[in-house]
Amino acid sequence: MSDVMKDMKHSFRDYQPKHFLWEVSENGRVGTVRLNRPERKNPLTFESYAELRDLFRDLVYASDIRSIVLTGAGGNFSSGGDVFEIIEPLTRMAMPDLLAFTRMTGDLVKAMKKCPQPIVAAVDGICMGAGAILAMASDMRLATPETKTAFLFTRVGLAGADMGACGILPRIIGQGRAAELLFTGRSMNADEGQAWGFFNALHAQDVVEAEAAKLAHSLADGPWFAHTMTKTMLNQEWAMGIEEMIESEAQAQAICMATKDFRRAFEAFAEKRKPVFEGD
Numbered sequence: 001m002s003d004v005m006k007d008m009k010h011s012f013r014d015y016q017p018k019h020f021l022w023e024v025s026e027n028g029r030v031g032t033v034r035l036n037r038p039e040r041k042n043p044l045t046f047e048s049y050a051e052l053r054d055l056f057r058d059l060v061y062a063s064d065i066r067s068i069v070l071t072g073a074g075g076n077f078s079s080g081g082d083v084f085e086i087i088e089p090l091t092r093m094a095m096p097d098l099l100a101f102t103r104m105t106g107d108l109v110k111a112m113k114k115c116p117q118p119i120v121a122a123v124d125g126i127c128m129g130a131g132a133i134l135a136m137a138s139d140m141r142l143a144t145p146e147t148k149t150a151f152l153f154t155r156v157g158l159a160g161a162d163m164g165a166c167g168i169l170p171r172i173i174g175q176g177r178a179a180e181l182l183f184t185g186r187s188m189n190a191d192e193g194q195a196w197g198f199f200n201a202l203h204a205q206d207v208v209e210a211e212a213a214k215l216a217h218s219l220a221d222g223p224w225f226a227h228t229m230t231k232t233m234l235n236q237e238w239a240m241g242i243e244e245m246i247e248s249e250a251q252a253q254a255i256c257m258a259t260k261d262f263r264r265a266f267e268a269f270a271e272k273r274k275p276v277f278e279g280d
Contacts, residue, residue, distance in 0.1 A: 009063040017055065019048035021073070028064045029220035030213065031117075038074025041126045043082035046089075049105055049130075056111035066220035066227075066279065068115075069212045070138055071122040072131075075205065080129020080152070087156065102162075105130065109163045112137040113235050116228035118219045122212035123147050124205055133163045136172065136198075139231060142212045143199040145190045152185040160185075171238065173198050223261045224279035 012031060013024045021034040033055070035042035044052075059065060072078050081087055090098065112119060112134075121138035127149040135141050135149065143149075151169070153162050160166060160182025170178040173196040181188055193199040203211045219227055229252045237245045256262060261277045268275035 008061050010061060011064045012059070012062050013064060015055070017051055019045065019051045022055075024065070025213075025217065025220075027220075029066045030069060030216045031059075031065045031067075032069040032071065032213070035072040035078050035131075038072075038076070040082070041076040041079035042072040042074070042131070043079045043085070044130050045082050045085045046101070049108055053104065053108040053111050056108065056115045059115040059117055062117070065117055066224045067216040068117045068119045069122055069209070069216045070119055070134065071209055071212065072124070076125035077121070077123045077127040077147070078129075078131025078134060079126050080131045105163050109133065109137045109168075116231065118216070118227055118231055120212045120216045120219075122209045123149070123199070124208055128152055130163065133165060136165065136168055137163075139234075140215065141193075141199050142201050142203055142208055142215070143190050143193060144205045144208050145202055146205060147190045147193065147199075147202075148187045149193055149198070150185060150187040151181050154183065155185040167238075172196075221277065223256075223259075223265065223275075223277045225259055225261060226256045229256055 011028070012022075013028055015022050015024075021032075021036045023032040023034065024030070025032075033052070035044075035048070037043060059068070090101065093101070118140070119138040121135045121141045123135050123141055123143040124147055125144075127135055127143075127147055129150070129152050132149050132151050151160055151162070151165055153160055153165075165182060166178075169182065172178075173181075177196055180186075188196070188198065190199065190202055194202050201211070233249060233252050237248065240248065260280050261275075264277065265275045
């Protein structure tokens with residue numbers, strides 16, 4: 001790594017956000033983002049949107065964090081945009097300010113998709129509106145049987161097309177199911193969410209975050225560079241034809257084969273031991 005790149009990389013252990021909680025695992029590899037307004041089911045504000053966007057943008061420079069857990073405090077994930085701190089002010093804004101806001105919220109989803117770390121959402125209770133979008137933008141989602149998820153934008157007179165929902169949600173659960181949720185704004189219960197592929201698994205409320213952390217740790221301890229490549233290709237190949245997909249994956253895999261982790265995995269297999277990946 002060049003000296004310039006070394007200067008750009010830095011640890012996130014001491015990162016201190018103002019509008020949510022940030023915790024780092026003992027080994028420094030897993031960061032947990034916890035939405036933390038439990039008395040109101042963890043709604044988002046202008047400030048928390050922007051700070052989350054900035055965090056996920058900056059994680060590309062992390063020298064330590066290899067995976068992320070995204071969750072909420074107090075038995076709920078997020079109720080979406082705060083009615084009085086976001087919705088009401090938006091009704092008084094002119095078009096240029098409205099567009100600046102919607103672009104900023106979309107930038108959060110872009111940042112989540114572009115950050116190299118896999119994001120595991122631990123979802124419990126209410127997961128509504130922009131909260132549902134945050135879960136959707138994560139790479140994997142674990143939930144509880146009590147989870148209720150709704151893309152309820154039409155209930156406040158808005159389109160279901162919010163923060164990429166019309167493009168991303170159909171790719172997760174299918175066009176017809178996504179259309180139903182985005183047109184009606186109805187809640188998707190946890191069993192539907194799992195059956196439709198929105199949730200990877202359901203766990204009891206008292207263990208869902210621990211299960212998400214367990215998954216995040218397994219990713220962080222795995223071939224981290226290769227995981228970043230997998231995430232990149234999962235997102236990048238949406239807009240490709242089959243020939244471009246295959247060529248892009250040939251290049252991606254060749255890059256991974258040139259890493260020391262690839263050699264470490266082979267040597268561990270040959271010696272009948274578990275590989276230790278270092279991300280290079």
